[in-house]
Amino acid sequence: MNDSVATISVLLSRATACLAAAGVETPRLDARLLLAHVLGVTPHDLVLRENPLPSAEQRAFEALIARRAVREPVSRILGRRGFWSLDLCLDAETFDPRSDTETVVEAVLERTLDRQAPYTVLDLGTGSGCLLLALLAELPWARGLGVDIEAKTLAVAHANALAAGLAARAVFRVGNWGEGLQERFDIIVANPPYIAEADLDSLAPEVARFDPRRALAGGRDGFDAYRTLAPHLYRVLRPGGVAALEIGQGQAKEVERLMICGGMAFLGARADLSGVVRCMVFHRGNQNDGN
DSSP: OOGGGOOHHHHHHHHHHHHHHTTOSSHHHHHHHHHHHHHTSOGGGGGGOOSOOOHHHHHHHHHHHHHHHTTOOHHHHHTEEEETTEEEEOOTTSOOOOGGGHHHHHHHHHTOSOTTSOOEEEEETOTTTHHHHHHHHHOTTOEEEEEESOHHHHHHHHHHHHHTTOGGGEEEEEOSTTTTOOOOEEEEEEOOOOBOGGGGGGSOHHHHTTSOGGGTBOOSSSOHHHHHHHHHHHHHEEEEEEEEEEOOTTOHHHHHHHHHHTTEEEEEEEEOTTSOEEEEEEEESOTTOOO
């Protein structure tokens, strides 16, 4: 069929078949999202359009489908990711947050009885700023600090704060986890790298090929970042505050052990939508310690 007269339904059928053959889990949905992006409409609007597409738009769509067929995530192709109530921008050096990480936000809010209080929030390894900004969006009087080792990543986080109207309450700083921090915080969140070295290459191509390696690799056993974090959490968390950490599947017992060894005490866990324990919440082990 001549591309100059291909309709939306024909293009979507071709693209869906291409993506399915490439092993993409949601080929029809991804094709719709990419075509809607090319046309500047919502995916829902596609059902209202059946006119042939100009060749330039077809070529643009086919170029995006080719990128998705090599398993580049839709979020990276579009340069943005929906997270919590936010629309975040991404770049190649920024970890792409998934919906599982929203479990950390839920766990914190579950333990935040007064959402009007002026909490201080620390996000270690902030990346796109997703955790910090999601919490600031829910806690209107809170202020926060996002720390990341990559300055380029912090530029993305700052842009996301500006876009969300939260820049006045969010500060970003280059740092290595909690090293050098003098402040104390009511809430600490982190999504540290927790994939064991031997498992990195077995991850889905969307993750293994396109997420920054440093945001994935957790050392030989996957727990290097937690070993580093534990003493920092105890030092910078205020008595009565909470620290919520994302973890990988099957890591709960060891993360709990490491945190307790670092002076923390276990408060609870929260599972993601698949029933996998995805977040663990801690406080300072000695709640009578005001130092």
